[in-house]
Amino acid sequence: MPSRVRARIRRCVMECTPIIAENRRLAIDPDSAVGPDVPVLRIPKPPQRLTDAERALRRRLKNQRKNARRAGAGGRVKPADIEFLMRAQKGRCFYCTRKLGKKWHIDHFHPLSLGGSNERKNLRLACEPCNLAKSDKPAAEFLGVMLI
Ligand SMILES: [Zn+2]
Numbered sequence: 001m002p003s004r005v006r007a008r009i010r011r012c013v014m015e016c017t018p019i020i021a022e023n024r025r026l027a028i029d030p031d032s033a034v035g036p037d038v039p040v041l042r043i044p045k046p047p048q049r050l051t052d053a054e055r056a057l058r059r060r061l062k063n064q065r066k067n068a069r070r071a072g073a074g075g076r077v078k079p080a081d082i083e084f085l086m087r088a089q090k091g092r093c094f095y096c097t098r099k100l101g102k103k104w105h106i107d108h109f110h111p112l113s114l115g116g117s118n119e120r121k122n123l124r125l126a127c128e129p130c131n132l133a134k135s136d137k138p139a140a141e142f143l144g145v146m147l148i
Pocket of ligand 1: 093094095096097098126127128129130131
């Protein structure tokens with residue numbers, strides 16, 4: 001048996017045993033008064049395995065929140081915002097319209113450093129070269145540079 005599976009079983013046994021024991025105690029003890037005011041104990045579900053893409057998105061949003069916290073921006077980027085932007089931008093970079101591959105960035109149209117927010121209306125998806133080139137320039141300035 002792979003050690004990963006063994007570790008998972010061990011973790012589950014450790015987490016579930018006290019709960020199962022408590023459930024059994026409540027079930028066999030006539031004085032335990034299992035009724036509506038006794039909380040129902042449930043065996044926790046094993047943690048869900050995330051796909052690589054889900055894990056990558058979580059990591060991305062976590063980093064993004066950290067940066068936003070540092071910049072003191074309001075709001076919070078939600079996975080639904082990213083899905084919305086992917087659809088709205090048809091999976092292309094907002095600035096150069098090239099297809100976004102695996103490496104794309106969440107760009108703040110109006111930069112956080114200049115008081116931009118994390119709201120959906122201030123977010124764009126950009127390819128890595130565009131986002132790094134734009135850096136903390138306002139979009140208008142960056143697009144001006146691009147057109148030269
Ligand atoms: Zn681009």
